Amino acid sequence: MVDDQLSRVFAALADPTRRDMVARLAVGDATVGKLAEPYDVSVQAVSKHIKVLTDAGLVSQSRDAQRRPCHLEAEVFDLMTKWIERYRQQAQERYERLDAVLAEMRDDEQPTHPRHPQQGAAS
Amino acid sequence: MNATSSRYQVSIEADPTLPIIRMTRDFDATPAQLMRAHTDPELFARWIGPNGMETKILDWDATTGGRWRYVAGRDGEEYGFHGCFHEVGEDRIVQTFTFDGQPDGVALETLRFEDLGDGRTRLHAQSLVDSFEDRDQWLASGMETGVEEGYAKLDAMVAEL
Numbered sequence: 001m002v003d004d005q006l007s008r009v010f011a012a013l014a015d016p017t018r019r020d021m022v023a024r025l026a027v028g029d030a031t032v033g034k035l036a037e038p039y040d041v042s043v044q045a046v047s048k049h050i051k052v053l054t055d056a057g058l059v060s061q062s063r064d065a066q067r068r069p070c071h072l073e074a075e076v077f078d079l080m081t082k083w084i085e086r087y088r089q090q091a092q093e094r095y096e097r098l099d100a101v102l103a104e105m106r107d108d109e110q111p112t113h114p115r116h117p118q119q120g121a122a123s
Numbered sequence: 124m125n126a127t128s129s130r131y132q133v134s135i136e137a138d139p140t141l142p143i144i145r146m147t148r149d150f151d152a153t154p155a156q157l158m159r160a161h162t163d164p165e166l167f168a169r170w171i172g173p174n175g176m177e178t179k180i181l182d183w184d185a186t187t188g189g190r191w192r193y194v195a196g197r198d199g200e201e202y203g204f205h206g207c208f209h210e211v212g213e214d215r216i217v218q219t220f221t222f223d224g225q226p227d228g229v230a231l232e233t234l235r236f237e238d239l240g241d242g243r244t245r246l247h248a249q250s251l252v253d254s255f256e257d258r259d260q261w262l263a264s265g266m267e268t269g270v271e272e273g274y275a276k277l278d279a280m281v282a283e284l
Contacts, residue, residue, distance in 0.1 A: 007259045014139055014255060084135060090173070091133045095148050095246075097170035099131075101160055102152040 005057055009076060012056035017041075018049050022058060025072040035070060142258040146248045154214045154236035154244045161185075161216060161234065168193065187211050191218070206232075214238070220250070228253055 013019055021035055036046040050070060053059040057076050061068045131149040138145065150157055160166045162185035172178035172195040182192035185208055192205040203223035209231075210217040216234040230252045237245040252258045 007256055010137070010139075010259050011255055016140070019139065084137065088133050088135045091135065091146055091148070093174055094170060095131075095133055095150075097174075098160055099150065101166055101170050102150060102156055105156055105160065105166070106152070 005076075006079065008056040009058060009079075012052050012058055015049070015052075018053055021046075021049060022053065022072060025059065025070055026074075029069040029071045031067050031069050137258065142252045142255045144250045144252070144258060146246075148246045148248075149239065150244050150246060151242060152244055153242055154238050157236045157244050157246060158214065158216075162211060171195075184208065185211055185216075228257055230257075 013022065017039060024030065024035065032043060032047055032050060035050070036043045039046065050059060050061070053070075054061065058073055060071050060073055062071065133146055133148045136145045137143075152160075160170070164180040164183040164185075168178040168180050171193075176195045176197045178193055178195050180191075180193045182190060182205070184190055187208060187210050189208040189211070190206065191208065192203070194201045194203045196202070205221055205223065206219040206229075208216065208218050214236045216232075218232050218234075220230040220232050221228060230250045232251075233247075233249045235247040237247060239245055
């Protein structure tokens with residue numbers, strides 16, 4: 001279920017307009033009208049973007065009937081950070097193993113042996 | 124040479140507009156050495172699998188037009204992977220990658236070894252997967268390792284916000 005939400009988050013952020021909206025909401029809450037101002041699109045189109053962001057859990061809208069300001073849910077980003085960081089850690093571990101293999105290769109190469117990929121060494 | 128904790132860190136970028144994962148990582152090695160570690164099956168098997176898993180190479184022809192297949196296993200659990208070497212060049216490998224558990228999926232991987240001089244090389248690895256959904260699942264698979272670590276900075280995608 002966490003993965004589902006993350007898929008929605010990534011999908012929501014795949015759109016440059018929505019990324020821009022998120023960047024602006026990071027500065028502070030804003031109404032849909034305010035958010036729509038810099039874009040050459042209808043308020044309806046902006047509302048659609050807001051809905052995608054809301055469904056992904058990135059943005060919430062308060063009940064305040066008239067203004068309904070949009071608010072960025074920052075903790076979703078914590079989830080993403082953690083998630084990407086774990087993938088990165090896994091890659092890091094893999095490449096540290098490669099470091100060790102490369103270090104051994106360097107040692108092996110010291111004794112005058114020209115470097116030839118040894119073929120068929122596996123039994 | 125003692126195995127000091129690595130001075131080089133992987134950086135990862137999940138492209139926001141394409142289902143692509145990009146990674147870069149520096150190594151104390153020449154491009155030729157890195158190439159060898161990626162194409163010699165014995166060397167490759169020693170580093171590719173997760174910690175605690177053993178990698179068995181079942182098929183390996185690291186030449187342009189060749190193919191590969193291996194399984195990573197632990198305690199009777201086995202995970203198989205296979206693909207084709209589309210191109211094995213001087214400083215570049217282009218290959219496909221499929222996880223046997225998801226046989227319809229295929230990623231296109233491009234590895235490039237950039238010579239930084241002084242015996243150092245920067246690896247650029249790019250994976251293009253079928254969809255954002257797949258990409259995100261891939262990233263999520265990293266969670267299985269359950270490494271304990273603090274939060275680090277957001278990578279490129281989030282940093283862009």
